[in-house]
Amino acid sequence: MFIGRMCLGISPLVLVSLSFLWAFTRGDTVIDCDIKGSCILPCRFQASDEEVIHWIQEKPASASAHSYYYKKDQLTLQHPRFKGRTSLFLDQLSNGNASLQLNEVEARDEGRYKCYTSTVAGHDQSFVQLNVDAPVLKVNIDRKGNTITCSSEGLYPEPKLTWSTDPPSVSLQNNTTVRLSGQELYNISSFLNLPNNDVNVTCTVQTRKNRRKTTLTRTTTQTSEKDSELSCTLPAPPRTNLVWRFNQNEDILRQDSNEEPVVSDTWGKHFVDLSASGSLVLKDLTSDEEGQYTCEASNSEETLRSDTLLTIEETQESSSDHTGVIIGVVLVVSCCIIIGIIYWCKKRAQTQGNDPVL
Structure with missing residues (x-):
């Protein structure tokens, strides 16, 4: 009863503030999506007339992802990098579904999104944290002399690379480089010098979502x-x-x-x-x-x-085959020479027999 009297004594402004604070602290919905895939960012609202929907990427920088009002999409203010990649489920708006579908996901799509909805029944907002992953698909490893090279490309977020050997080596001197490509994906490479090649070498590359390893045997x-x-x-x-x-x-x-x-x-x-x-x-x-x-x-x-x-x-x-071939060639050549000599001798004899007697 005492608590009820306290609530009755709270002003409408305080109630609105508490309601906003509750909405803010109820937590973001976390969505994980692979690079180049499609994602649905969920958002629900109280269905009514005159729907207004704004999807805004708040972090890392404010950018309009999609807007809807006057019964149609309004994309004049949409950030160029979202062009042609966003859509609402228009046939489900009457059920209070304002979810956003995002296609061909890019690394820079990662961040915090706000879904703002407004109808004649009131307005609301919710937040979605989109995590984008480009998992490790292949780890390349190669050996040139005593230098082992390991690399992997097209990763997100920033990966880590580790070396190991079998049998274990006390000290593995390596040089690892991480570069950011034009598509904001990471390429990683490392060089390992070994005193000898009588070991199995394993290179492991890991991101937030997965890890892969490649082992080069002796x-x-x-x-x-x-x-x-x-x-x-x-x-x-x-x-x-x-x-x-x-x-x-x-x-x-x-x-x-x-x-x-x-x-x-x-x-x-x-x-x-x-x-x-x-x-x-x-x-x-x-x-x-x-x-x-x-x-x-x-x-x-x-x-x-x-x-x-x-x-x-x-x-x-x-x-033996080679020797046989050589002997065969020698025999054929010899026979040809002998036949040639015999033929020459016969011709000479015939010539001498036909000479006139002086």
């Missing part, structure tokens, strides 16, 4: 005859894709999930099989196919890269 050396089987290290299932390359930039084959491998035209004549363990079986290799063979296999969280330096050893059978 480089192996293999000497084979014209038929070779090259091994691959696979990540934990389910595997999403596998790629075999020659000398880093020439594709041999690609395989997505559990589909059949797609072999390049150049390597079709050498391809025999791709085993369940990822091993690549090739045939009829020559010295032209000597070099670095790389297997990259990925799942949803990591990529494992295996490098094999292959040397082709000439087989005894090949040597």
Whole structure:
């Protein structure tokens, strides 16, 4: 009863202020959206006549995202970067739905949005915090001598990069650089110097939404005859894709999930099989196919890269074949010479037999 008397004694101005304070402190709705995707920023109001709706990006800078009144969209004052990317659910306004759909989301769309609504029944406002993410899709890793390079591109917000080795290394001297691209996305790269290559090296890149890692295993050396089987290290299932390359930039084959491998035209004549363990079986290799063979296999969280330096050893059978060819050529040439001499001798004898007697 005492509390009721107190409330009756509060002026209308104080009640309005308390109502506004409650609306402000009830908290923002948080929406997460991936870059280039579509998002719905929610907003509800008390449905009535003469709707006025304003969506404003308050932070990091004030910008009009979308307006509606007089029964139609009013986009004269809309900020240019929102042009063609916003819309209301016009068929749901009568139900009190003033939500905004934002398409082709950009990194600079991140921020705090205010939804202001007004009708003959009154006005209200609510707030939405939009978080934009460009997750880590791929971590590239490469080795040149004792220097390992790791990079990833098109990330948001600012990512972090870490190195690790197996077996563990006490000190990993690295140099990491983060750059902001023209689309306000982050590119990160790092260089790691190792005293030797007898370790597995892992590079991990992490953003707010996810993280991925790529592991470069120890480089192996293999000497084979014209038929070779090259091994691959696979990540934990389910595997999403596998790629075999020659000398880093020439594709041999690609395989997505559990589909059949797609072999390049150049390597079709050498391809025999791709085993369940990822091993690549090739045939009829020559010295032209000597070099670095790389297997990259990925799942949803990591990529494992295996490098094999292959040397082709000439087989005894090949040597015999070569020797046989050489002997055959020598015999043919010798026979031609002998036949030529015999023919010349016969012609000479005939010439001498026809000479007149003096």
